Amino acid sequence: MAPFLAVQGISKNFxxxxxxxxxxxxxxxxxxYALIGPNGAGKTTTFNMIAGAFSPDAGRIVLDGxxxxxxxxxxxxxxxxxxxxxxxxxxxxxxxxxxxxxxxLRWTGDIExxxxxxxxxxxxxxxxxxxxxxxxxxxLPDRKRLEVARALATRPxxxxxxxxxxxxxxxETDRMVATFKEINAKxxxxxxxxxxxxxxxxxxxxxxxxxxHGEKIAAGTPQEVVRDPAVVxxxxxxxxx
Amino acid sequence: MIRRLVGQANARTxxxxxxxxxxxxxxxxxxxxxxxxxxxxxxxxxYTGQAWNLMLGFAGLLSxxxxxxxxxxAYAAAGLFVQFxxxxxxxVFLSIVVACIAGAxxxxxxxxFAIGGVYFALLTIAFSEFxxxxxxxxxxxxxxxxxxxxxxxxxxxxxxxxxxxPQMFYYILLVLTVAVFLFCRYILNSKIGYxxxxxxxxxxxxxxxxxxxxxxxxYAVVISSGISxxxxxxxxxxxxxxxPETVFAISGSVDMLLGTVVGGVGTLxxxxxxxxxxxxLGEALTAATASVGIPGIKQFFWGLVVAAIVLxxxxxxxxxxxxxxxxxxxxxxxxxxxxxxxxxxxxxxxREEEGV
Amino acid sequence: MPLDTVVNILIGGLLTGLIYGLSSLGLSVIFGVVKIVNFxxxxxxxxxxxLTLVLxxxxxxxxxxxxxxxxxxxxxxxxVLQRYLIERVAHLxxxxxxxxxxxxxxxxVAAYLMIFGPDDQSIQVSYSLDSYAIxxxxxxxSRVYAAIAAVAVTALLFLxxxxxxxxxxxxxxxxxxxxxxVVGLNVRRLYAFTFGIGAACLGAAxxxxxxxxxxxxxxxxxxxxxxFVIVIIGGLGSLPGAMLGGILIxxxxxxxxxxxxxxxxxxxxxxxxxLVLLLRPQGLLGRRT
Numbered sequence: 001m002a003p004f005l006a007v008q009g010i011s012k013n014f015x016x017x018x019x020x021x022x023x024x025x026x027x028x029x030x031x032x033y034a035l036i037g038p039n040g041a042g043k044t045t046t047f048n049m050i051a052g053a054f055s056p057d058a059g060r061i062v063l064d065g066x067x068x069x070x071x072x073x074x075x076x077x078x079x080x081x082x083x084x085x086x087x088x089x090x091x092x093x094x095x096x097x098x099x100x101x102x103x104x105l106r107w108t109g110d111i112e113x114x115x116x117x118x119x120x121x122x123x124x125x126x127x128x129x130x131x132x133x134x135x136x137x138x139x140l141p142d143r144k145r146l147e148v149a150r151a152l153a154t155r156p157x158x159x160x161x162x163x164x165x166x167x168x169x170x171x172e173t174d175r176m177v178a179t180f181k182e183i184n185a186k187x188x189x190x191x192x193x194x195x196x197x198x199x200x201x202x203x204x205x206x207x208x209x210x211x212x213h214g215e216k217i218a219a220g221t222p223q224e225v226v227r228d229p230a231v232v233x234x235x236x237x238x239x240x241x
Numbered sequence: 242m243i244r245r246l247v248g249q250a251n252a253r254t255x256x257x258x259x260x261x262x263x264x265x266x267x268x269x270x271x272x273x274x275x276x277x278x279x280x281x282x283x284x285x286x287x288y289t290g291q292a293w294n295l296m297l298g299f300a301g302l303l304s305x306x307x308x309x310x311x312x313x314x315a316y317a318a319a320g321l322f323v324q325f326x327x328x329x330x331x332x333v334f335l336s337i338v339v340a341c342i343a344g345a346x347x348x349x350x351x352x353x354f355a356i357g358g359v360y361f362a363l364l365t366i367a368f369s370e371f372x373x374x375x376x377x378x379x380x381x382x383x384x385x386x387x388x389x390x391x392x393x394x395x396x397x398x399x400x401x402x403x404x405x406x407p408q409m410f411y412y413i414l415l416v417l418t419v420a421v422f423l424f425c426r427y428i429l430n431s432k433i434g435y436x437x438x439x440x441x442x443x444x445x446x447x448x449x450x451x452x453x454x455x456x457x458x459x460y461a462v463v464i465s466s467g468i469s470x471x472x473x474x475x476x477x478x479x480x481x482x483x484x485p486e487t488v489f490a491i492s493g494s495v496d497m498l499l500g501t502v503v504g505g506v507g508t509l510x511x512x513x514x515x516x517x518x519x520x521x522l523g524e525a526l527t528a529a530t531a532s533v534g535i536p537g538i539k540q541f542f543w544g545l546v547v548a549a550i551v552l553x554x555x556x557x558x559x560x561x562x563x564x565x566x567x568x569x570x571x572x573x574x575x576x577x578x579x580x581x582x583x584x585x586x587x588x589x590x591x592r593e594e595e596g597v
Numbered sequence: 598m599p600l601d602t603v604v605n606i607l608i609g610g611l612l613t614g615l616i617y618g619l620s621s622l623g624l625s626v627i628f629g630v631v632k633i634v635n636f637x638x639x640x641x642x643x644x645x646x647x648l649t650l651v652l653x654x655x656x657x658x659x660x661x662x663x664x665x666x667x668x669x670x671x672x673x674x675x676x677v678l679q680r681y682l683i684e685r686v687a688h689l690x691x692x693x694x695x696x697x698x699x700x701x702x703x704x705x706v707a708a709y710l711m712i713f714g715p716d717d718q719s720i721q722v723s724y725s726l727d728s729y730a731i732x733x734x735x736x737x738x739s740r741v742y743a744a745i746a747a748v749a750v751t752a753l754l755f756l757x758x759x760x761x762x763x764x765x766x767x768x769x770x771x772x773x774x775x776x777x778x779v780v781g782l783n784v785r786r787l788y789a790f791t792f793g794i795g796a797a798c799l800g801a802a803x804x805x806x807x808x809x810x811x812x813x814x815x816x817x818x819x820x821x822x823x824x825f826v827i828v829i830i831g832g833l834g835s836l837p838g839a840m841l842g843g844i845l846i847x848x849x850x851x852x853x854x855x856x857x858x859x860x861x862x863x864x865x866x867x868x869x870x871x872l873v874l875l876l877r878p879q880g881l882l883g884r885r886t
Contacts, residue, residue: 051449053445053449072448072453073445073448073449074447074448074449074450074451074452074453074454075453077448077449077450077451078451082449082450083449085445085446085449089443089445089446090442090443090446091438091439091442091443091446092442092443093438093441093442093507094438094439094442098435098438101435102435102436102438102439102447102450102452103450103451105432105435105436106450106451106452109432111430111431111432111435114432114435150446150450151449151450153450154450154451297692303690303691303692303695305695350871350875351875354874354875354876354878356874356875356878358691359634359691359695360829360874360878362691362692362695363634363825363829363870363874364871364874364875366822366825367826367867367870367871367874368867368871370822370863370864370867371864371867371868371871374861374863374864374867375864378858378861378864491818495699502692502696506692535711536710536711536714536715537706537707537708537709537710537711537814538707538711539707540703540704540706540707540710541704541707541708541711543703543707544700544701544702544703544704544705544707545700545704547696547699547700547703548682548697548700548701548704551686551689551693551696551697551700552682552685552686552697555686555689555693
């Protein structure tokens with residue numbers, strides 16, 4: 001059976017710097033995978049290629065049988081990819097509710113329906129009591145949740161989360177992990193996350209892919225990867241063992 | 242549709258608007274000829290200001306070339322009238338078409354080549370100047386000697402040919418201003434309005450949630466330019482003469498945006514408020530300083546007033562009035578005064594909340 | 598048209614282009630570092646011209662002698678402008694900065710009107726009507742002196758940015774604001790200084806221009822536009838680009854005046870501007886930000 005997401009040999013150069021080099025992996029539908037590695041390993045660049053912000057210099061990206069390679073970001077969103085940004089980009093002039101409603105407008109032309117869906121989605125992430133505020137009036141963790149809610153509102157098939165746990169306290173991290181598990185269980189949403197917070201990676205992902213210097217150096221279950229000597233050497237350090 | 246228009250506006254706001262409208266309808270009865278011309282001008286700027294506000298306040302595109310769209314509309318309708326005897330009631334459609342095409346060209350070129358922020362503003366100036374020089378050298382439309390319409394001193398209203406007393410033009414502009422206001426209100430609460438605001442705030446994030454930003458930005462430019470084109474027709478038949486160096490002047494574009502900036506970019510009522518305040522103020526200042534006899538004194542104070550607004554209250558005066566009159570029902574969205582996603586050459590100090 | 602006339606016109610264009618380049622340097626420096634577009638560019642140059650006019654009328658001497666003083670005065674004006682006014686809108690959207698500069702421009706023009714009246718004013722220098730004859734070429738002396746002055750000032754500026762510590766600090770700010778802050782540069786003061794330098798360029802250009810043309814209050818906007826065309830073609834933020842752009846525009850305007858109708862020659866510049874904005878907005882020598 002064809003995999004839900006197939007990333008085949010993608011590469012990206014930036015003026016002589018090989019940011020990503022021949023990376024391949026596959027995801028089955030409904031899975032939660034993590035992409036980890038040291039800074040500069042090419043994780044966000046990989047995301048950007050899947051989401052269409054850049055097009056790969058080589059390789060293909062296929063989602064549910066649809067070849068997304070090199071397509072425009074908004075068309076890729078229509079094809080079912082939702083994403084968050086590493087440094088959050090909320091719509092500052094809009095309320096929290098409207099931020100998410102804009103996302104829902106991808107699949108409905110009716111504002112009322114979009115707003116209702118936005119409130120539902122915000123409730124899922126525990127933000128509905130803040131819906132009349134603007135992003136600058138909510139905390140950073142809330143802004144990260146807003147970013148997730150907005151991406152979820154587009155009804156994606158694949159959700160790309162870029163370091164959404166950064167800067168959260170352990171209890172907040174656990175809460176986010178539980179939320180994602182719940183969404184994944186209820187809706188079967190496929191999730192690929194970039195994370196440095198190992199606590200979240202271990203708790204959430206079924207499979208982990210490790211990048212270093214743009215190349216895939218290891219892949220496997222969280223437990224396997226954490227013990228992999230190459231991964232320990234370049235990223236985790238002895239204390240992780 | 243009524244719901245989208247009225248939405249969550251509270252009763253106070255609606256009563257205030259109704260009162261204002263009643264006052265505006267009644268005004269000509271109490272105004273002498275001179276005051277009436279000032280009012281006509283005020284409504285003209287309220288109307289064009291809203292068109293400009295649509296591009297910047299809603300979609301985030303700074304244009305300093307609005308005079309080009311107005312001018313093209315003016316020449317289109319006037320040209321049809323002078324050369325072919327086509328009455329402006331029909332000619333206005335050509336005005337709209339020509340202005341929209343110009344908007345589409347500017348927009349297409351700008352967005353296809355990813356021009357935004359200050360560069361886009363410069364592009365609009367360049368196109369505007371280019372058009373001015375072109376028309377200046379086009380004898381068919383009068384060139385630099387000007388295009389003249391026969392002035393007829395009719396006391397009665399001829400809407401077909403747009404011949405009539407200033408009152409007629411006043412009410413036409415009033416209808417147009419109200420129409421654009423309602424249109425903006427309607428569209429802000431629609432998908433296109435939301436998408437515009439998303440693009441204005443952060444184009445990259447907008448794309449990530451499925452917005453075809455190119456297409457929606459073109460919509461903004463074309464709609465705005467079409468609205469400006471209609472203003473051009475009115476302009477041509479009100480003044481009855483067109484000179485490229487006045488019609489397409491950059492100062493004309495600047496005049497059209499002043500009211501909106503003073504009132505409040507991105508607000509619904511700001512452009513109208515700003516124009517209604519600024520135009521009579523400007524005229525009063527001209528009259529007051531004319532008696533002093535020193536040329537330039539009006540512009541001097543004018544420059545200081547605008548500078549003061551920008552420095553002290555960049556969000557415009559309307560939000561203050563709005564709060565002061567306690568008209569707020571639903572919380573008003575803050576206007577996009579802060580550096581947004583379309584800025585070019587931003588200093589690297591991040592707006593990122595996370596810090597370095 | 599006879600060949601030597603053509604050549605004369607072209608050389609005139611080239612020389613004028615050098616002065617255009619000098620004035621555009623100011624615009625380019627300001628945008629490259631402070632990231633502000635100085636829409637009051639032309640009006641400030643006109644101010645420099647009026648200042649030079651007053652000095653020449655009051656104390657005599659050649660305008661080019663007054664150049665250093667005028668440049669210093671404009672420097673101070675620019676410094677104060679940036680430090681106390683423009684800085685306050687730096688965090689706001691672009692149209693706010695544009696409006697502030699446009700408002701300043703309007704105020705300046707109004708001030709000139711009030712003080713000097715609307716008529717053309719000029720000064721006469723001893724060499725106004727003289728020219729150098731090199732073979733078949735006849736070149737105005739005033740143009741030559743003006744061009745020499747422009748080149749001298751430009752060279753000074755290059756040396757400043759290349760070799761002095763202050764110049765390097767300013768370039769650092771322009772390259773990397775955050776980095777500059779982190780290494781302890783007083784960016785606010787450097788920005789003000791940079792604007793001052795840009796204004797000083799305008800001061801120098803204005804003093805030089807007075808030798809060549811008459812001044813009147815409404816002269817500003819066309820020079821602002823011209824400077825934009827030059828700087829965008831050459832590359833916003835690139836000093837050699839501004840000079841190159843100046844020469845190119847001076848030259849091509851002269852050429853266009855010969856080949857096509859003179860009244861269309863600015864249309865040519867705008868068409869070029871549009872092309873450059875679309876195809877290579879960083880200009881010929883600029884860097885893509």
